[in-house]
Amino acid sequence: MRIVVASGKGGTGKTTVATSLALVAAQQHTVCFRDCDVEAPNAALFLHPAFDTHREVGILIPQIDAQQCTYCGKCARVCQFNAIAIVGKKALIFPELCHGCGSCTLVCPEQAISERLAVSGALDSGVTPEGIVFAQGVMDVGQPMAVPILRELKEWSATDVTAAPDIEIRDAPPGASCPVVETMRGADFVLLVTEPTPFGLHDLKQVAAIAGQLGLPAGVVINRDGIGDDSVGAYCAENALPILLRIPMQREIAEAIARGHSLVETVPEYRPLFSNLLDQISARLDT
Amino acid sequence: MKQLVILSGKGGTGKTSVTAAFAHLASLGPFADQVVLADADVDAANLQLVLRPQLREQEEFRGGQVALIDQDTCVRCGDCESVCRFAAIDENTGDYVVDPIACDGCAACVYQCPTGSIAMQEQVVGTFSVSDSRYGPLYHADLFPGGENSGKLVTLVKQRARARALDDQRQLLLVDGPPGIGCPVISAVSGADLALMVTEPTVAGIHDLRRTLDTVRHFGVRALVCINKADLYPAGVQEIESYCHAHGITTLGSIPFDLTVADAMVAGEAITSYRPGSPAGLAISAVWERLTATLMDVETLAN
Numbered sequence: 154m155r156i157v158v159a160s161g162k163g164g165t166g167k168t169t170v171a172t173s174l175a176l177v178a179a180q181q182h183t184v185c186f187r188d189c190d191v192e193a194p195n196a197a198l199f200l201h202p203a204f205d206t207h208r209e210v211g212i213l214i215p216q217i218d219a220q221q222c223t224y225c226g227k228c229a230r231v232c233q234f235n236a237i238a239i240v241g242k243k244a245l246i247f248p249e250l251c252h253g254c255g256s257c258t259l260v261c262p263e264q265a266i267s268e269r270l271a272v273s274g275a276l277d278s279g280v281t282p283e284g285i286v287f288a289q290g291v292m293d294v295g296q297p298m299a300v301p302i303l304r305e306l307k308e309w310s311a312t313d314v315t316a317a318p319d320i321e322i323r324d325a326p327p328g329a330s331c332p333v334v335e336t337m338r339g340a341d342f343v344l345l346v347t348e349p350t351p352f353g354l355h356d357l358k359q360v361a362a363i364a365g366q367l368g369l370p371a372g373v374v375i376n377r378d379g380i381g382d383d384s385v386g387a388y389c390a391e392n393a394l395p396i397l398l399r400i401p402m403q404r405e406i407a408e409a410i411a412r413g414h415s416l417v418e419t420v421p422e423y424r425p426l427f428s429n430l431l432d433q434i435s436a437r438l439d440t
Numbered sequence: 441m442k443q444l445v446i447l448s449g450k451g452g453t454g455k456t457s458v459t460a461a462f463a464h465l466a467s468l469g470p471f472a473d474q475v476v477l478a479d480a481d482v483d484a485a486n487l488q489l490v491l492r493p494q495l496r497e498q499e500e501f502r503g504g505q506v507a508l509i510d511q512d513t514c515v516r517c518g519d520c521e522s523v524c525r526f527a528a529i530d531e532n533t534g535d536y537v538v539d540p541i542a543c544d545g546c547a548a549c550v551y552q553c554p555t556g557s558i559a560m561q562e563q564v565v566g567t568f569s570v571s572d573s574r575y576g577p578l579y580h581a582d583l584f585p586g587g588e589n590s591g592k593l594v595t596l597v598k599q600r601a602r603a604r605a606l607d608d609q610r611q612l613l614l615v616d617g618p619p620g621i622g623c624p625v626i627s628a629v630s631g632a633d634l635a636l637m638v639t640e641p642t643v644a645g646i647h648d649l650r651r652t653l654d655t656v657r658h659f660g661v662r663a664l665v666c667i668n669k670a671d672l673y674p675a676g677v678q679e680i681e682s683y684c685h686a687h688g689i690t691t692l693g694s695i696p697f698d699l700t701v702a703d704a705m706v707a708g709e710a711i712t713s714y715r716p717g718s719p720a721g722l723a724i725s726a727v728w729e730r731l732t733a734t735l736m737d738v739e740t741l742a743n
Binding site: 161162163164165168190192193195198199231233234252253254255256259260292294295296297298299326327328329330331332333334338350351352355356359360362363366367380381382402404407408410411412413 | 448449450451452453456481482483484485486489505523525526541542544545546547548551552560583585586587588590591618619620621622623624625626640641642643644645647648651654655658659669672673675676697699702703705706708
C-alpha cells in the first residue's frame with residue numbers, strides 16, 4: 154500500500170502527519186518512508202534514520218566530440234529546450250536547460266554525442282530506530298529541476314531490505330505542479346493535509362484535482378482544527394472527500410514540532426487515532 | 441524601481457500574510473501608490489485571497505507541449521516507448537498511447553517515429569491575470585493542477601509586473617515568492633534587489649532557511665531575515681540569529697505566533713489593517729519600518 158501525504162499549501166503539517174503515520178504503522182508492519190520534498194526535505198529531522206547509503210543522481214546530458222561534429226545543427230533543432238546552440242564552428246551546451254531526454258544523441262548523424270551524468274542532487278537512505286526504511290532525495294542548491302531526483306528516489310531501494318514493505322509513505326512537496334504529480338504517480342492513496350483557512354482550502358482544491366486526474370482515492374486530514382473557518386469541511390462534504398482525522402490547534406503541539414518531536418511522541422493519545430487513520434485508508438482501498 | 445521578493449524555503453511560514461501586510465503598510469507611507477504586486481507562487485496563488493482584487497485582464501498560459509500519436513498511421517513498432525525516458529508512453533493492447541501527465545514534451549519520440557505518426561501539441565497549463573487591488577496593481581497566475589513550467593509562468597508574471605512598474609514609474613515591485621528552492625524560486629529571485637526570508641524557529645524552518653539563503657546567495661541577491669512565530673521555540677530563534685550573524689545577514693526582527701493572522705485571512709484582509717494593534721500586526725509594522733529604511737538606502741543595495 155503506497156500512501157502519498159500532500160497538501161498544496163506549505164506548512165499545513167504534511168511531514169507531521171506522514172512521520173506520525175509511519176511511526177504508528179511501523180509497530181505492526183514493515184514500513185518504507187520516502188521524503189519526496191527534495192527541495193526542502195525535513196522528515197529525517199523527526200524520524201532520525203541512521204543514513205548508511207548515499208548516491209549522487211542527476212540527468213544524462215550531452216557532450217559533443219568536436220573531432221566528429223560537422224556542425225550540421227540537427228541536435229539543436231530537435232532540442233525542445235534550447236539547450237544546444239551551434240554557432241559557426243562551435244557547439245554550445247547549456248546544461249541548466251537540458252531535460253536529459255537523449256533526443257540529440259539519437260539524431261546525431263555522426264554519433265558525435267555521448268552522455269554524462271550531470272549531478273543535481275543525492276539520495277540517502279538508512280533505517281530509523283523503529284525499523285522504518287527511510288530514503289530521501291536532496292536537490293543541490295541552484296538546481297532547477299526536482300523531478301529527475303524524485304524519479305530516482307521512487308525506484309530506489311539501496312538499504313538492505315529483504316522484501317517489499319507492507320506500507321510505503323511518501324511525503325510530498327508543497328504546491329501543485331510537476332513534482333507533486335510525480336510523487337503521486339504509482340501511489341494507491343492520497344492523504345491531503347490541510348488547515349481550515351482560505352489558503353488551506355484554495356490549495357487543497359488544487360491537489361485534490363491532481364489526485365482526481367490520476368484516478369487516486371483521497372482522504373483529508375484537517376490540521377489546526379478550530380482556527381479559520383469551516384469552509385474546508387463544507388468543501389469536503391460537497392465533493393465527497395472523507396475527512397479521516399482532525400487535529401485541533403494546540404500550542405503545545407506546535408512547540409513540540411518546532412523542537413523536532415513527532416506528534417505521536419508528544420501526545421501519545423494520537424497513536425490510536427493514527428492507527429485508526431491507517432485502518433480507514435486500507436478499508437477504503439479494499440472496497 | 442526596486443524589487444523585493446519574499447521567500448522562506450519551508451512552506452507555511454507566513455510569506456503571503458507578511459506580503460499582504462507589507463502591501464497595506466506601503467499604501468500608508470512613502471511608498472503610497474508606488475507599489476506593483478506580483479504573486480510568484482503560481483501553483484498556490486493565495487495573495488488574491490487576501491487582497492480580493494478586481495480582475496482586469498486574463499489570458500491563457502501555454503507552457504510546453506505533449507506528444508500525440510496518430511493511431512491511424514502508427515505501425516505499432518514501439519520505438520517511441522523505448523526512446524522515452526519519462527515512461528510516458530504505454531502499450532495498451534497493441535496500441536501505443538501517451539500519458540500527457542508524464543510526457544515531458546521533449547519530442548524525442550517525434551524524431552524517432554519511422555512513420556511520422558507523432559506530433560507535439562501545445563498545452564494550456566494555466567492562466568495569467570492582471571488585477572487592481574486596494575494596494576496597487578496585482579500580477580498573478582494560476583497554474584492548472586499538475587501543470588508544467590511553473591518557472592516560466594513565474595517569469596511571465598514578474599516581467600509584466602516589472603514593465604508595469606516602469607511604465608507607471610512606481611518605485612517598488614513586491615513579489616510574493618513560492619516555497620522550496622527549485623525553478624519557480626529561481627525565477628522569483630532573478631532580478632530582485634533584495635530577498636526577505638520569512639522563517640520560523642522550527643527545526644524544519646531553520647533547515648530550509650539555510651538552503652534558501654544558499655540559493656539566494658548563489659544568484660547574487662542580498663538577503664534579509666525576519667522570524668515569524670518567534671515565541672514557539674526561543675532556542676530556535678537564537679540559532680537563526682547566530683547563523684545570520686555568522687554569515688553577515690541582517691535580521692529585521694521577530695513576529696510572535698498570533699492566531700489573529702488566521703482570522704485576518706478569513707476576513708480577506710491584511711493583518712495590519714484587520715487588527716493593527718494585534719501582536720503580529722505591531723511586529724510586522726516594525727519589520728516593515730526597518731525594511732523600508734534598507735530599501736531606501738540605495739548604497740546598501742549596491743553592495
